[in-house]
Amino acid sequence: MTGPLGIPALAVDGLEVRHGAVTAVRGLSLQVRRGEIVGLIGPNGAGKSSTLHAIMGAVRPAGGDVRVDGISVVGRRPEDVARRGVALVPEGRRIFAELTVEENLLLGLAGRRRREGVAEDTRRVFDLFPVVEEARRRKAGTLSGGQQQQLAIARALVADPEVLLLDEPSLGLAPRVVDLVFEALGAIRDRGLAILLVEQRAQRTVAFADRSHVLSQGQLRLTLGPESAGDTDALVSAYLA
Amino acid sequence: MTVAVLGINWQTLADAVGLGAIYALMAVGIGLVFGVLRLVNFAYGQLVMAGAYALAFASERGWPVSVGIPLCFGVVLLLSLLMDRVVFRPLRGQSPAVMLVATFAVAFLLQSIALLWFGPLGKIAASLATLNQPVTISGVDIRKIAIVATVLAAFCLLVLVLLLERTRVGLHMRAAAMDFRTAELLGVRAGRVIGAAVLISGLLAAVVAVMLTVQTPLVTPDFALRDTILVLAGVVLGGMNRLVSATLGGFAIGFASGLLGGALPTNQSQYLPTFLFAAVILVLVIRPGGLFTREGQQAVERV
Numbered sequence: 001m002t003g004p005l006g007i008p009a010l011a012v013d014g015l016e017v018r019h020g021a022v023t024a025v026r027g028l029s030l031q032v033r034r035g036e037i038v039g040l041i042g043p044n045g046a047g048k049s050s051t052l053h054a055i056m057g058a059v060r061p062a063g064g065d066v067r068v069d070g071i072s073v074v075g076r077r078p079e080d081v082a083r084r085g086v087a088l089v090p091e092g093r094r095i096f097a098e099l100t101v102e103e104n105l106l107l108g109l110a111g112r113r114r115r116e117g118v119a120e121d122t123r124r125v126f127d128l129f130p131v132v133e134e135a136r137r138r139k140a141g142t143l144s145g146g147q148q149q150q151l152a153i154a155r156a157l158v159a160d161p162e163v164l165l166l167d168e169p170s171l172g173l174a175p176r177v178v179d180l181v182f183e184a185l186g187a188i189r190d191r192g193l194a195i196l197l198v199e200q201r202a203q204r205t206v207a208f209a210d211r212s213h214v215l216s217q218g219q220l221r222l223t224l225g226p227e228s229a230g231d232t233d234a235l236v237s238a239y240l241a
Numbered sequence: 242m243t244v245a246v247l248g249i250n251w252q253t254l255a256d257a258v259g260l261g262a263i264y265a266l267m268a269v270g271i272g273l274v275f276g277v278l279r280l281v282n283f284a285y286g287q288l289v290m291a292g293a294y295a296l297a298f299a300s301e302r303g304w305p306v307s308v309g310i311p312l313c314f315g316v317v318l319l320l321s322l323l324m325d326r327v328v329f330r331p332l333r334g335q336s337p338a339v340m341l342v343a344t345f346a347v348a349f350l351l352q353s354i355a356l357l358w359f360g361p362l363g364k365i366a367a368s369l370a371t372l373n374q375p376v377t378i379s380g381v382d383i384r385k386i387a388i389v390a391t392v393l394a395a396f397c398l399l400v401l402v403l404l405l406e407r408t409r410v411g412l413h414m415r416a417a418a419m420d421f422r423t424a425e426l427l428g429v430r431a432g433r434v435i436g437a438a439v440l441i442s443g444l445l446a447a448v449v450a451v452m453l454t455v456q457t458p459l460v461t462p463d464f465a466l467r468d469t470i471l472v473l474a475g476v477v478l479g480g481m482n483r484l485v486s487a488t489l490g491g492f493a494i495g496f497a498s499g500l501l502g503g504a505l506p507t508n509q510s511q512y513l514p515t516f517l518f519a520a521v522i523l524v525l526v527i528r529p530g531g532l533f534t535r536e537g538q539q540a541v542e543r544v
Contacts, residue, residue: 090426108427110413
């Protein structure tokens with residue numbers, strides 16, 4: 001599924017990110033269309049999180065372009081990128097522990113582009129994550145890790161984004177909860193969102209995503225489709241590149 | 242009618258509560274801006290001073306209170322917004338030390354301007370002097386200002402709590418104080434949140450200016466300077482990281498200050514700050530995180 005004129009929801013073009021003297025991302029290009037999950041995998045320090053931060057505008061790229069619906073967002077502040085329909089589920093969830101679950105969701109609304117449809121969108125998110133609805137009035141800090149991860153995704157979804165970025169959503173979760181999260185991501189994709197999924201679980205991501213890019217030392221080494229999930233050799237050599 | 246201990250009477254107690262209430266407002270003003278900017282605004286007292294000069298300016302021209310007070314609010318708010326634009330925002334994200342030194346500079350700059358414009362002798366803000374007169378409540382004489390200050394502070398704090406707990410911008414402010422980076426990633430408008438904090442902080446400074454000129458009608462360039470230092474000590478004492486604990490700290494130091502001021506013989510009142518700061522140091526040695534913070538809570542949140 002593509003948008004008007006076939007423009008991808010998210011397009012990254014020759015992205016360069018530097019942290020001081022260290023180059024974290026070198027010339028990365030990728031595209032995510034609506035209804036598509038693109039995986040971004042690779043060893044620690046490969047530049048996966050840096051890529052997401054550069055897309056959100058949390059770090060300013062040293063070069064290249066990031067386009068949302070064909071419009072460049074480079075140089076925009078994170079709050080503006082969020083309001084263009086890009087939602088991030090940050091690494092470590094970043095839940096506001098002292099606020100209630102409901103207040104966390106209300107904060108997610110800050111990034112909404114349109115005012116209408118809040119009730120419907122919230123309903124759909126609750127249907128996806130019933131645990132979040134049940135815990136509505138509780139302090140978010142009292143939730144288990146798995147529940148907090150679901151809240152983090154729910155918080156991103158109530159913003160009704162077009163592009164969903166996830167930074168290692170399965171980190172530290174029990175296998176059962178990981179299944180739940182991946183299942184939910186599949187349902188979200190089927191609604192027509194463009195999903196960029198950064199993950200440590202390489203094989204699972206390759207099998208799950210429509211295609212997966214392997215990033216190592218800031219460079220794109222390999223692109224795999226779900227059919228190559230068993231191709232461990234290719235994966236290992238790309239990781240070690 | 243006297244409370245037996247230390248010769249403190251009900252009047253002193255009421256005055257102490259009044260001073261505590263004013264200091265609590267100052268603590269909130271400082272704490273709100275600290276929450277969203279991680280900046281200790283040392284120049285907060287000079288905002289109060291500017292407001293006091295506005296009141297004195299109006300008073301010396303014989304203008305009525307209905308002109309003087311709006312003028313005070315206007316001057317303080319304008320100066321707050323200016324401070325925000327010229328100093329706070331450009332320095333946002335710098336190290337706390339840089340920001341603290343910058344606000345020191347602003348404090349001294351404003352004090353020097355006051356000295357140049359109005360001279361060292363001071364001006365009199367006398368429009369509200371009648372509030373110093375006592376009312377008699379069941380046989381006890383209590384100065385009106387003590388009652389007005391307490392009621393007004395309680396009202397301001399109630400409105401603030403409602404704003405923080407019940408409105409969207411309030412929620413955004415609370416979130417920004419906890420984790421600004423994540424709040425921004427969610428689409429919370431940083432400028433709006435900081436603007437709101439600075440605005441409310443300025444409003445409170447104006448209220449404090451009105452209250453303090455009743456207590457001390459002589460407005461000099463160092464007006465409210467001592468109060469600010471005490472409040473800052475109180476805020477650290479209470480726990481900088483939470484608005485509630487900072488406010489309680491402000492109240493505590495104001496209350497203690499008022500009580501000691503009443504209890505000490507007049508010829509020893511210059512030792513008052515010594516006692517207070519000794520107490521602050523003692524508390525901080527025992528509870529470095531602050532008096533009113535929960536056990537195990539970190540003194541300063543990760544930025």
